[in-house]
Amino acid sequence: MKKDERYEVVKDMIESGRITEFKHIFKYMPKTVMAHDLSTNTTRMTRLIDNVEEFTLEEVYEISALIEVDRLVIFKILDKQFSNSGKGK
Numbered sequence: 001m002k003k004d005e006r007y008e009v010v011k012d013m014i015e016s017g018r019i020t021e022f023k024h025i026f027k028y029m030p031k032t033v034m035a036h037d038l039s040t041n042t043t044r045m046t047r048l049i050d051n052v053e054e055f056t057l058e059e060v061y062e063i064s065a066l067i068e069v070d071r072l073v074i075f076k077i078l079d080k081q082f083s084n085s086g087k088g089k
Contacts (some may be wrong), residue, residue, distance in 0.1 A: 007066050009029070036057055037066055060078070
């Protein structure tokens with residue numbers, strides 16, 4: 001199956017610094033696409049977007065592979081969102 005081309009847009013936006021939090025990804029692609037690619041449903045994907053601390057390591061690794069960025073980059077944007085939410089204090 002061919003990967004959605006919007007992952008390349010997301011990669012470019014992350015690398016250029018325009019995406020700094022995980023939720024920003026979904027300005028450029030629908031959450032339904034990533035939910036499908038992670039073999040989860042949209043309800044769970046919505047919950048994960050709002051509560052990034054609930055992602056599993058396996059999901060973080062899968063997301064980094066889909067976007068084709070280092071997994072530490074994904075951890076960084078997850079951490080930034082978590083910290084900005086006030087939950088990380």
